[in-house]
Amino acid sequence: MNIFQTVKENVTARQAAEQYGLKVNKNGMVCCPFHDDRHPSMKVDRGFCCFACGAKGDVITFVADFFHLAPLEAAKKLAEDFQIPVFTDNARKRNASKKKEKPKRTFYQTEKKFEEWERESIRILSDYLHLLEEWKIRYAPKTPEEEWKAEFIEACQQTEKINYYLDLLVFGELQDRIEFLLDSGKDVKRIEKRMEEYRRNNKE
Numbered sequence: 001m002n003i004f005q006t007v008k009e010n011v012t013a014r015q016a017a018e019q020y021g022l023k024v025n026k027n028g029m030v031c032c033p034f035h036d037d038r039h040p041s042m043k044v045d046r047g048f049c050c051f052a053c054g055a056k057g058d059v060i061t062f063v064a065d066f067f068h069l070a071p072l073e074a075a076k077k078l079a080e081d082f083q084i085p086v087f088t089d090n091a092r093k094r095n096a097s098k099k100k101e102k103p104k105r106t107f108y109q110t111e112k113k114f115e116e117w118e119r120e121s122i123r124i125l126s127d128y129l130h131l132l133e134e135w136k137i138r139y140a141p142k143t144p145e146e147e148w149k150a151e152f153i154e155a156c157q158q159t160e161k162i163n164y165y166l167d168l169l170v171f172g173e174l175q176d177r178i179e180f181l182l183d184s185g186k187d188v189k190r191i192e193k194r195m196e197e198y199r200r201n202n203k204e
């Protein structure tokens with residue numbers, strides 16, 4: 001589990017809103033901090049949604065927007081303020097097996113290799129994000145009855161995750177980026193294949 005998933009499993013947007021001083025009424029409504037709101041127009045639950053200005057997202061988006069932080073910074077702040085241990089499974093495993101390890105030998109031995117991988121991953125993820133934005137428009141259902149196309153669903157489901165990935169790679173600290181490589185390197189490869197497959201089947 002990565003830091004975003006761990007934090008989201010442990011804190012709701014409602015808890016965060018209360019922690020950071022917003023008054024949540026018993027219906028879970030709160031004055032929206034993202035527009036000039038006099039009567040509570042924002043619903044806070046696991047995530048949040050403002051019926052007046054349309055701001056919405058999960059607990060991490062909420063804290064990121066509230067404190068003007070990048071998502072990773074917001075996740076770290078939440079982990080700290082709510083005392084959530086955010087070691088990833090792999091980090092735990094690596095720590096547990098550290099004692100037995102002989103001279104350290106990782107797959108990406110040199111810094112240069114890591115940098116190359118990083119650049120390549122950022123390229124793939126930006127490319128994919130761009131494609132998802134395109135799909136959201138191209139494959140959007142035109143009538144309420146129309147069945148949703150697979151690409152449209154994929155775009156709705158993946159955008160937030162890919163934004164996190166990119167944010168982590170671009171703004172994250174070295175240790176987090178290395179962990180990302182170990183945890184999600186395969187996912188990036190899968191995304192690359194997915195795009196190739198789509199482009200093969202949809203030659204323009």
Ligand SMILES: [Zn+2]
Pocket residue numbers: 032033034035037041042050051052053054055
């Ligand atoms: Zn609002």
